[in-house]
């Protein structure tokens with residue numbers, strides 16, 4: 270049987286001082302989250318109140334055929350809206366009425382703010398309240414912002430989930446302890462996790478978001494939550510405000526992270542470690558075997574994370590501890606010291622962390638270090654490739670199933686593939 274991850278004896282949180290930068294940034298905006306959120310929540314519709322640029326971003330990122338009936342759309346603000354000549358609220362009400370008449374399957378409607386709607390100070394919270402009252406009993410109307418001003422693309426999910434927390438049903442103080450897994454996971458990963466929770470003996474398990482928004486889990490003083498994604502600062506705060514308690518754990522990336530995640534959940538429910546070890550052993554063995562295939566190619570290779578998805582710190586921990594990669598710099602848009610405490614403690618000593626971005630200065634550091642692999646946004650990948658540097662698109666990591674034991678090998682493969690290509694080109 271494999272030994273469980275026992276981090277406490279091995280960690281060293283002795284990182285170099287965090288480099289904090291504020292300058293020009295190269296990231297997508299929070300609207301991008303609609304791509305995976307609308308696939309997950311099957312009774313929800315996302316109506317962006319934005320410009321043609323917003324519509325183009327969604328259309329090209331989602332790759333949806335023009336004939337398809339996707340569960341998102343953009344209410345495009347024209348010049349007269351932006352100039353304040355039209356009553357934007359009346360327009361919005363008209364568009365929502367048309368939409369609801371055409372799509373009776375919609376149960377939850379998200380009004381999603383954008384840069385233009387924020388510039389003209391269109392109050393979408395008020396609009397959501399007004400429309401929610403008008404459609405009470407048939408459609409729930411919520412709002413959040415996906416604006417690109419001072420945000421990064423995974424914050425769209427954070428804002429959306431935070432908007433859902435107030436409508437989670439309240440559980441009484443004598444309700445049995447329940448667990449909420451927070452963060453959008455692909456269905457296949459969620460099914461694996463639910464099976465493991467059941468084998469561990471944790472039965473009251475819900476997800477935020479659920480596949481059907483109408484089935485949101487309850488929340489009360491006996492609710493524990495486990496973050497599946499590291500970019501959910503606002504959602505965590507909203508859950509805390511409703512009395513739920515966070516279970517401190519590594520994020521479920523790689524064998525070690527996933528083991529720690531389940532161990533932490535089981536400990537919170539008073540389940541004996543020996544039982545957890547026995548349940549996880551076959552999963553760990555499978556995951557470790559899958560990682561072995563990639564270790565030769567990745568061990569000793571250098572990697573530089575530019576700040577983008579907010580997955581950087583847990584992924585850096587996984588790559589360095591389980592695959593032997595060397596971290597040259599781990600950049601992240603925001604460093605949530607609370608949610609990442611355990612991850613930061615598990616990084617190798619002296620690692621350079623950076624928060625925020627001044628893209629030119631950071632590119633200078635990449636060029637000076639010439640890492641074997643740079644994880645970055647789409648806009649930076651091609652210029653770096655043309656300079657002979659191998660890159661990995663950060664957004665691909667968000668779109669791929671990478672959580673859990675059975676995906677550990679696939680996650681390693683995402684980093685091994687550009688290395689393999691580079692090795693072949695060098696021959």
Ligand code: SF4
Nearest residue numbers: 298323383384416417
């Ligand atoms: S929300 Fe802002 S950054 Fe995002 S597509 Fe629209 S205009 Fe561009």
